[in-house]
Structures are given as structure tokens and as C-alpha cells.
Amino acid sequence: MATSNTTRVTLKLLIDTKGCKVLFAEASKDVVDFLFSLLSLPVGTVIRLLSKDGMVGSMGKLYESVENLNDTYLQPNLDKDTLLKPKTTVASGANILPHLTNNVNVDSNSKQFYMCSYCNPRHISDVYGTPCPNKNNSMSTRVTYVSPQASSSTVVATSGSEGGYVKGVVTYMVMDNLEVKPLSTISSIAALNQFNVKDVGALREVVVHLGKKEGLKLLKASFETSAVLNKVFLGFEAAKGIVRDQCSPYQSVPG
Template sequence: MSTPKVTLKLLINKKTKKVLFAEAGKDFVDFLFTLLSFPLGTVIKLLSKSKMVGSLGNLYHSIEELSDTFFQPKIVKGAVLNPKAPFCPTGSSTLLLSGGGVDGIGATARKVYMCPTFHRNVADNPQALCPTCRGTMSCEVPFVIAAPPAAASTDKAVGVNSEEGGFVKDVITYMVMDNLEVKPMSTISSITMLNKFNVQEVGALEEKVIELGMDEGLNLLKASLQSQTVLTNVFLGA
């Protein structure tokens, strides 16, 4: 399966060689918001240990190499190395990183489990023990994410499909700043940004449309941990 593409429109200041902001749709904003839901172990594996800043890559490698003999009986090493995001709504753009070799990226539903006697305890690991009966919590039960009735009725009032998935609604265009600050885009907000960056000549501006795949997604993730000029670093090589 080919990696999906996400389109992004950049506004670049040719004189300073910096991205002023990007014009983005729901798919790119969903992708950015999804990054915040990734557990640290998933981030390390996505970027690969060699690209990690600091010592976390070494820590990850040591867990990989440590024999299961040294782990507590209830601990599954794979759950530490490949943790599941606590919340990632259906339809968010995790598929942009689906080729990163990490289990669970792009999954459409979270799985939870109970013991066979269905005591009021749940776990996301089918090998966990029920604290009530000490039985293995191996029975999968549905995990439901539903909008509150008030939110659902509001969506219908404005003609929005509340089942479209992801984090944000697909009713407007979003402005993404170089430092990944996200806000609704409008003509006024665009003019305000140009004044903020002291752009005197329209001829100094360049519009560039790009497509993001897995490689760009990984580069964005890495740059977001290191820089305040993420879009410029990734797309202009600055």
C-alpha cells in the first residue's frame, strides 16, 4: 500500500529564505495534532535510535538488548518498546507515518480488555491480571469514542459531518506558522502576519505547493523536537 500524501501550501520570503506560514487543510492539522498523542517510545522508534537527540536512543537500545529474564513476569517488553497512544481518533493522519515500521500507527480503533468474569476493570494489555479475581484480562471489549449530544447537534446545525474523524473540522483553511502554531486562516490574519514579519514588497513573496509523504512526516517530527523554525528547516533546508 502506497503512503498517502498530504498537500501543503507555503508562503516564503525569498529575501530572508524563511517560511512565513503555511496554508493547510484538515489532513495536515490532524497529522500535527496526532504527533502529540505519540508515546515517547513510539517517537524514538519512528525516528530510529541513531537520529535521536540526547541519550534516549541508547536507553531504547538497552531495553531491546535486555533479556526477558530480567523483566517482571507481568511486564511485556514489547509494550515498552511499542507503546500505544492513549488517544488517537479514527481518521487522523497517522497513515502519513504508517511506513515507519511501528506497530499500531494508523490503527483505527483502540482495543481494551476485561477478565472472563467481567469485573469492572479494563486494560489495554490482554496479558494483564484482573485486580479483583487475578484472572487474565483476555476478553476484548468494544472501545467507543462518541461526541457528546450537544456537540453532535451543533455539527448538524452547521452542516458538518461529525463522523469525518480526526481532530479538527474540515470547514476552514488553517494557518500553520513556522513554529507549528496553528490558527484559523482568514484574509485579516494573513495581512496581520505580513505586517508582523515586516514584509514591504509583495514581489519578495513566493508561494510553493508541496506534497508530504512518510519521509517529510518523519522530518517534521524530528525538527519539531529541535527547532522553532520547523517548516523552514524541513522544506527549505535551512
């Protein structure tokens, strides 16, 4: 899958039009890799993505406190960006996350460290300018830490491995609460029984696109409700379980 700014993947929703409810979604490996990648996001990155004012609870205020705190009160070598703009290491192949987060310090290959060039044995820090404990010098010579995954990227590419978190040998079922499991005929029937679906004719498949806007909505909704798919793709009423006369699937993308 390409990683250009126009990259989007699709998600197939199974909707009960009578109850105006998303029962579950049929998802590819790329979608599941993206969902699992959300678990790797530091809290500071999540707050930046969703905006501190849009955060539920108090984390937005905590983030704002760091923003507003005068550097006088910080430790001498502390960079606020360590907390406010932490770098995220993403597993190779889970390339939807950098696309959705754009320039929010997502680093899929390496971390930066600094060392003192004059001491022996050498000391290393991940904060530029940290005083060297051996000499009156600062750690300012940059060295690059290469993760085992990044260093073996050539092997991964030539061995046929897909990268990411899950294999693409099956299609996956994503429930409304973002529970993920392999999709099969049996699991589909079990889900329909779970939702007590009596009229199969009322079921409708709707294909929606998952791009940056939808990805951020999924991230935000995951902190607000257990009815994530309904809130993102059918709206607030569906997430609250309110039945409407007409079920109007997500309209901003072609179905």
C-alpha cells in the same frame, strides 16, 4: 480522503525569496489533523519512528536500555512491547497519521484486554497472562474494549461529521514553529508585518506534498528547532537563519 499508501496532501508555503525563508504555510484540515495527531504519539512510538540513534538527547539511550535488558530482570508478566511498541489511539478522521506511521502499532478503533474466565467477580488486565487474584489461573481470554468514538463511528459517518480534530470550514495558517490558527486576510497581513516584509514582489507561493517522508521529517524537526518548516522544506541553512543568494525551495516534490 483515502488512506491508501499513495495518499499525500498538499501544503502551500509562502516564501520570502530575498531572505530565503518560509514565512508561513496555508494548510487544509487534513494537514492540521496530522499535526495535532503528533501530540497523541507515545514517546516509545516517536523513538521508533525517528530511530533511537536519531533522537536528540537521552531518550534514545533509554529506549535502547529496555531493548537490551535481559528478561530476567523484568517483572514476570511485563511485555517489553508495552514500552517499545505502545499502541496509539487516533481520533476518527485523523487518518494521515496511520499512513505516515505505517505499521507502528497505530490503532484507531480498539484496545485489547484480557480476563480470567473462571472467577467471579471478573478481573481484567491489558497484559496477556496476568495472574488472576482470585484463582490460580491467568487472564488469557481476550475481550475488546470499544471506545465511545469507535462505537459511534456509524453515527459520525451518517451525520456528516468530518472527524479528526478541527473543522474544515476554514483554511489554516501554520507558522514556522508549528503554531496553528485560522487563516484570514487580517492574520496574513499581520504576519507580513511581523516579518517586516517590504517587497511583496519577493514573495513566492510554493506547493509541496506532505507524505510519509515529509511527515517524519516534520516530527523530527519539531524536537530540534523552532524553524520547522524552514528546516524541512528549505534546508539546514534556512533553519539557522543563514541567507543564501538563491532560495531553492524543496526540490524533491513538484512545486
